[in-house]
Amino acid sequence: MALCDIMTAQIVSVEMDDKLEVVKEIFDTKSFHHLLVVDEHKRLSGIISDRDLLRALSPYVGSAAETTRDLATLNKRVHQIMTRHPITLHPQSTIKDAVTLLLAHGISCIPVVDDDLNPVGIVTWRDLLKSLAGS
Secondary structure, eight states: OBGGGTSBOSOOEEETTOBHHHHHHHHHHSSOSEEEEEOTTSOEEEEEEHHHHHHHSOTTTTSTTOOHHHHHGGGSBHHHHSEESOOOBOTTOBHHHHHHHHHHHTOSEEEEEOTTOOEEEEEEHHHHHHHHHTO
């Protein structure tokens, strides 16, 4: 089975100069854990996870102990914390290809790109498990 059959094709992306405040808002309102980072030509430049965001933000953001310094962490830019040059696959790559890469690199998702590095989808370990379970 090819990744194009199981990947999430409706991707959400951010740009490299977007503030982490934008990323936080997306993660707070949506039910996914990874955002693709694109350049000005909409080519894949990186990936950012909810865990990357949590490591970059002050733990006091949104709490009673929040200070101006804590809020300033929301002004960091995506390019400061994203993973550059993420491992990618093509839509016709197989589920086995994806599982092999996830296990070999200890990652939880793989962007799916066309020949020009334009993102066309994303596949996560959950997508792979669902496909194996037949749902």
